[in-house]
Amino acid sequence: MSTGDPQRAQQASACRADHALLDLLQGGDVRAMSRILTWIEAEDPRLDGMLDAIYARAGRAHVVGLTGVPGAGKSSLVARLTEQFRRSGRRVGVIAVDPSSSLTGGAILGDRIRMASLTQDRGVYIRSMATRGALGGLARSTADAVDVLDAAGFDVVMVETVGVGQDEFEIAEVAQTTVVVSAPGLGDDIQAIKAGILEMADIHVVNKADRPEARKTIADIEAVLSIAGSRRRPGVRVPVLAASAQTGEGIAELAHAIAAHREELRHGDEEARRHAARCERRVSRAMEELALRQVRAGMKGREALSLLDGVRARTIGPRAAARNLIGRIGSPRHVPDIASDSVDDRRHG
Amino acid sequence: MSTGDPQRAQQASACRADHALLDLLQGGDVRAMSRILTWIEAEDPRLDGMLDAIYARAGRAHVVGLTGVPGAGKSSLVARLTEQFRRSGRRVGVIAVDPSSSLTGGAILGDRIRMASLTQDRGVYIRSMATRGALGGLARSTADAVDVLDAAGFDVVMVETVGVGQDEFEIAEVAQTTVVVSAPGLGDDIQAIKAGILEMADIHVVNKADRPEARKTIADIEAVLSIAGSRRRPGVRVPVLAASAQTGEGIAELAHAIAAHREELRHGDEEARRHAARCERRVSRAMEELALRQVRAGMKGREALSLLDGVRARTIGPRAAARNLIGRIGSPRHVPDIASDSVDDRRHG
DSSP states (O other): OOSSOHHHHHHHHHHHHHHHHHHHHHTTOHHHHHHHHHHHHHTOGGGHHHHHHHHHHOOOSEEEEEEEOTTSOHHHHHHHHHHHHHHTTOOEEEEEEOOSOHHHHHHHHHHHHHTGGGGGOTTEEEEEEOOOOOTTHHHHHHHHHHHHHHHTTOSEEEEEEESSOGGGOOGGGTOSEEEEEEOTTSSOHHHHIIIIIHHHOSEEEESOTTSTTHHHHHHHHHHHHHHHOOSSSTTOOOOEEEOOTTTOTTHHHHHHHHHHHHHHHHSTTHHHHHHHHHHHHHHHHHHHHHHHHHHHHHTTSHHHHHHHHHHHTTSSOHHHHHHHHHHHTOSOOOOOOTTGGGTTOOSOO | OOSSOHHHHHHHHHHHHHHHHHHHHHTTOHHHHHHHHHHHHHTOGGGHHHHHHHHHHOOOSEEEEEEEOTTSOHHHHHHHHHHHHHHTTOOEEEEEEOOSOHHHHHHHHHHHHHTGGGGGOTTEEEEEEOOOOOTTHHHHHHHHHHHHHHHTTOSEEEEEEESSOGGGOOGGGTOSEEEEEEOTTSSOHHHHIIIIIHHHOSEEEESOTTSTTHHHHHHHHHHHHHHHOOSSSTTOOOOEEEOOTTTOTTHHHHHHHHHHHHHHHHSTTHHHHHHHHHHHHHHHHHHHHHHHHHHHHHTTSHHHHHHHHHHHTTSSOHHHHHHHHHHHTOSOOOOOOTTGGGTTOOSOO
């Protein structure tokens, strides 16, 4: 169609644009941030290099996960915490993880609107994230989104997510401090704790503490904790706080406990251990993504068609055909490394 | 530790044993069948070769999938159909797919017991299958289990499974004929149809037809079908039958419709088209499994540790590390091919 190599020229131009975009991001530019987050939601493989470059620029923010059953009031609590952190001058980014579920999606969206008053503040950025629900997609996208807000200079990045088990994603994969939110009257506090949330909590908070039944909820959680202890950090006492997003009661104490947890992590090797575990999980998830991309690409070639003929005729088994195809696509499909040359341009050793 | 190569000797002996086992299986030996099915549930990678060898020996049975919401009475219907097929001398294998869910597991097990009267008949084999819930594990295991019963000489293999969407597994991945079971009084007949079951059905059956509300359920399904048509086979009218597992009403007609559907498939290219789609899905699932095994293996090497150090220090991004690791493990880890030399020893061209 044309002389020269338009694809290469286009790539080089994309590269320049992305460096400019990364600089804008590091300068805290809201439009750059929003644009990159939209790309992350689309899970475009061409982003790989840029996401690694953003990863290299991240690592300063305190990443706080808030999880709990629907109805516990996580979003309202996040809004209150955001105001509280802002009072001490910290810039606050919020990522609300929307599992691609029509059941919970609506509720989360409703909570978003209640937080609208905060959106006028330039020191606050709130974003709801959803993915197409591919294997581990939500976990990858959330980790990437945290990096974006981190690299953009937010001091605290809060990730709000519904319970455990959604898309096999656990909040501890991205958060340094995990806050489990409960509330009286949901009838399933203890059930939620049983379901594996107990081990995840660095801090328990019982929201709606203005209600009389809150006392019982707190006692229940403390009872379970005293029996089971914290499996994640033996010997460490997990605080159970009371708060009310409605009255503002206990919000300052919760913000303080969150900050104190980070300081606590820094004593001893707990922070390094958790960071290492998170890194391993991320690499593993990135490998899964690459592997599945290769599988999809491998099913399209001419060899695939001929092997499929064999499988149809039962002259070759599906597993032998798969081994053959995996072997052929062993070296990964070339994915342009936008901005990956800047990965070493890191801010912290 | 010792001279010689004990591992190789062990492998050779395993190979001999597996050939013997395959012969026993083809002879219809129940213990051989049960043993292989237990191995399939364990998802042991060493089975790959043997499963391909079994695949080469399968392809004769009529595989019938029965799906529908819990409470529709699928298991009772399967029991009645089994009796019906036995009357015409056909050997019947049943695989009840147990998603690893505590909610439905109990109900399915209860239904199993109701089928106990059939277990004295040597022409009937009933097996409940569960997996550890790894990606696509249920779909792979079910397809493998169908092959086992098929290779063992069962004329009809019925697969009973709860609805759609569990472990992203669709019954049409394994079945030639899909029967969607509904029942009056569940309140969600139309909902189930909306949820994607409509397109899957080759035959609709409304169980508990002895109840007065059954007429309305049938009318509802027919109304939806007349509006939407069958997306899977344009122009083909999907029968809506009434049956009662309790009274036996309509069971002979259902068995007849199932057999007739297979004959119908054989006219035109529909059977070949479906078989090709199933084969492609199986190869794709096998590739995914291999790819994920490689990912797991790749995370354990010395290079992985050094790359993880880089990710921890943010000198390399998680995706760059993943690409590096995927490249290194490009050629698949050697998995001994038990009995794979016999893949060409097939029964049908």
